[in-house]
Amino acid sequence: MTQNLDLTDIQGNIVKAYGSFGFFKARYLFLRVDDGDKGRDFVGLITAKVTSAERWKKEAAPSVTTNIAFTYPGLKALELPTASLMGFPADFVMGMSKRKDILGDDGPSDPQHWDKIWQETVHIWISINGKSQEVIEERYQWILQQIEASRGVTLLEGHRGEDKDGNPVEDLPYQDASVLYDENGIPTAKEHFGYTDGIGDPVFEGQTNNAARVVGRGKLTREGGWEPLATGEFILGHVDEAMEYPQTAPRPDLLSNNATYMVYRKLHENVGTFNNFLDEQTAIFPGGKENKELLAAKFSGRWRDNGAPLVDTPDNESKAEWDKRFAAADVPTQKNMLTNFTYNDDISGAKCPLSAHTRRINPRGSLEYGVKDAFDTPGALVNRRRILRRGLPYGKIKDQTSDKGNHGIIFMALNADIKRQFEFIQQQWINYANDFKQGNDKEVLLGNHDAKNPGKVVLEVEEGSGKPPHFVCNIPRLVETRGGDYFFIPSITALKMIAGGIIDPT
Amino acid sequence: MSNIAGKAYAMNVITPMRWYKVWLNRLIFWAALKAPNVLNGLLTLSLIHYARWVIIPRDKFPRLDPSQPKEELEYSYMMFFSNFNGSWAQYVDSFTFAIPSGLDLFWKMNVRYPKSVPLTPFHDYIQHNQIDTSHYYTAYPMAASNDVKSAKNVKKALIDFNAASSNKSPDEFLEDYNKLLNQLQHDFGEMRPTPIVSLAAQAVKERYMETQAGNR
Known part of the structure; x- marks a missing residue:
């Protein structure tokens, strides 16, 4: 590691995927700033509890975290100077819904069908990640008190979800998210289609001292090794x-140093359609039912049960053998088995198709x-x-044969340049x-497949x-966008300056 | 005016160079053509249709007619001309990251060439010297060059298949057909409207219309 980051200045959600630290639950709040002065006071109150990226000693780790980010209209409402506002890139200024032609948010994913909250202007995002629902509720109540006290911000309602009795509602004041639990109540890394998620998150310079964590997650070298990506790919104010x-x-640098941009997207998963589609396709896939899981893996590039990379396990036999080694291995070896691969011996895609999710995104x-050496x-x-991926699944599936209900993924991507x-x-x-x-062949799972003209x-x-x-x-539309926006996650220094109204670009 | 037609983008960049360095640049081009491995990176970037560098000496600028007065030029010029698929940024970035040393070699004799890395000075240099395209036509607006190459593969393989296999028994025909599919497995990409690279109002509207047309 050649770079020491100022971890006490960087917000914790940038450097840590809280889920892998035992924070299995989350609640996301969205607010509107009604008054610049009082809005800045509110930011100051929240900043006191904002979680930094500081390394936790085991016994001193918190049980709940809080982070905060802003849309462009939010920063404007907080009265940042125009000269600073003009320094933001067009994608962030426009916001997610106006980028729909680029993102492919059409048909059922069109912003007009998003949760009600996205029909108005969102200014602030606040996240609470907790080890239990109780600590989240406690922190939530504390935030409600700050909202009340400030009299300058409004908590926005309008998330689709379920009320306490499980009835569908459209006006929740928060978005809850949680890891999924297996039948024994053990937390898993799965999402609603059954895939194991979040394995190959990128690693950047300054994030870890552990060289083993970089394998398969940093950047590939000519010699076949791995190095961390440049910090500036993910955090502003660092070389990219x-x-x-x-x-x-x-500008000024104090506003942007140690900050980043976040993409927040609520992605509904059409579970009934997916299960039906997988069964239909299995029936005509060579090997039939015996190869159902192989086919599911061909969509994603990893096997659903444990995330085994398809390039190393291209059929049932090699998968069974890999599973045996995986079961016998210690945790570092297991992590290595999950991430240490390339597609260089599979250029044709015979093992892992060129259309597979993991191959397409990385x-x-x-x-x-x-x-050779091209x-x-x-x-x-x-x-x-x-992109750094943060976020968790939301909702529960009541009926595996239906798309109805509220379940999917709260997808959050962090990067220095959204475009x-x-x-x-x-x-x-x-x-x-x-x-x-x-050509135009879309990825199976996330592609914006068009019902009238399916790909x-x-x-x-x-x-x-x-x-x-x-x-x-x-291929049917398996995932639909239900809302989202682009956010700026400032450093803790910048939060204090925003709160103090002392951002000065000159 | 548009640099974009269908899935293609046309880029013209004209950069000045000192007239007495022209021979050095010619030597570099000559050497690159002698050792085509140097161009492996360029050829592997499949978004590029082609890229051409031409040196125009300061006394060789074309005149439409002998009566057109000759210009007195301070510099000779290098013209770079390329067609590619994707956005300006994708193209320039691909170039910079894939073959930075090759770019530097070709352009280094040019006045105020900043080197290809870091990126922003290079972006600025290209942008400053780029001449926008006034008229640009594409015969296949829904095709990228990869699609055209695939279409040619498919056409040839089908004609050959028809000649060799059309009279065979059903079993043999099937075997040949499967072989044909195998041979062409990387040539079956769909052709649909381009992902928009421009948020110009007309470009967004046109793409929407094309998508709707495809739905009929």
Whole structure:
């Protein structure tokens, strides 16, 4: 590690995925600033409880965290100077709903169908992550008191969800989220389609001293090793992969240093459609029912049960053998087995299809297409397109055969440049495939498939084997956007300056 | 005026260079063509249709007619011309990250060339010297160059298949057909409207209309 970050200044949710620290529950609040002066006072009150990225000694770890972020209209409402506001990039200024043509939020994902809260202007996001529902409720009550006391901000209602009796409602004042528990009540890393999630999160310079954590998660070197990505890919005020400070930083430096941008997206999962689609497709997939899980893995690039990477386990036999080794391995070895792979021995996609989710969002070195030393570094087209993923599933499934109800993922992506990183992945790699030489073929799980004109993907087979590839056709829309926006997560220094009304770009 | 037509973008960049360095640049181009491995990176960037660098010496600028007066030019110029798929930023960034040393080699004789990394000075240099395209036409607005290459593969393979297999027994025909699919498995991408790279009002509207047309 060549860089020491000022962890006491950076908000904790940037550096830590709270879920992996035992914070299995979360509540997200959205507010409107009604009065600049009183709004700034409110920011000051919340800042006192904002969780930094400071390393926790085991016994001193908190049981609940709080973080805060702002939309562009929010910063305007808090009366940041115009010269500072003008330094923000266009994507952030526009906000998520106005970027729908880029994000592919059309049809059922169109902003007009989003939760009611997104039909008005959101200014502030506050997150509470907790080890139990009780501590979350306690912190929530504390925040309600601050809202009450400030008299300058309003907690916005309008999240779809369920009331205490399980009845569907549309006007909740918060969005709850939680890991999913298995039948024995053990927390899992799964989402509602059954996939194991959040394994390959990127690692950047200054985040960890543990070299093992970088394997398969940093950037691939020419020698086949892994290095942490440049800090500036994820935190403003630090040098990025282009050897410069991120150009998305507003002035003054004290406003932008140690800050980042967050994409918040509520993604509804059409579970009934997914289960039905998987069964239908299994029936015509070679091997039939025995290969149902293999087919599910072909959509994602990882097996649903334990996240085994498909490149290392391309069939049931190799998977069974991998499972045995995985079960016998210690935790560091297990982590290595989950992340330490590339697609360089699978350029054709015979093992892990070019359309698979994990391959699309992080192609590792495979965009060199096996051409020896084509680029200066194997990840040349990838290292600037990485995002930190935070967030948790929300809702419970009552009926595996139905899409109805409220369940999905609260997806949060953190990056220094929303357009270059998150939007690029969404537009070019999920909803389009020229970089993968697959025309307009969308990724199966997240693609904005069009019911009137459904798409397909090709599951490749061994080249020269004489076997036909498998076509997955008539892919329905499996995931729908239900809301979201773009947020700026300032440093703790900047929060205090915003609260004090002393942001000065001159 | 638009640099964009369908899925393609046309880029023209004209940069001045000292006239007495022209021969050095020619030498570099000559060497690059002699050792095509140098161009591996460029060829692997499949979003690029082509990229061409041409040196125009200061006394060789074309005149429409002998009566057109000759210009007295201080510099010779290098013209860079390329068509590609995707956005301006995607293209320039791909270039910078994939083949920074190659770019520096080709452009380093040019006046005030900043080097390709860090990125922003390079962005500024290209933007400053780019000449916007006045008229631009594409025969296949829904095709990227990868799609055209795939279509050519499919067409040839189908003609060959038809000639070799059309009279075979059903079993043999099936075997050949499966082989054909295998051979073409990377050429089956759908062709649909482009992801928008421009939020110009007309571009958004046109794409919407194309999407609707596809739904009929």
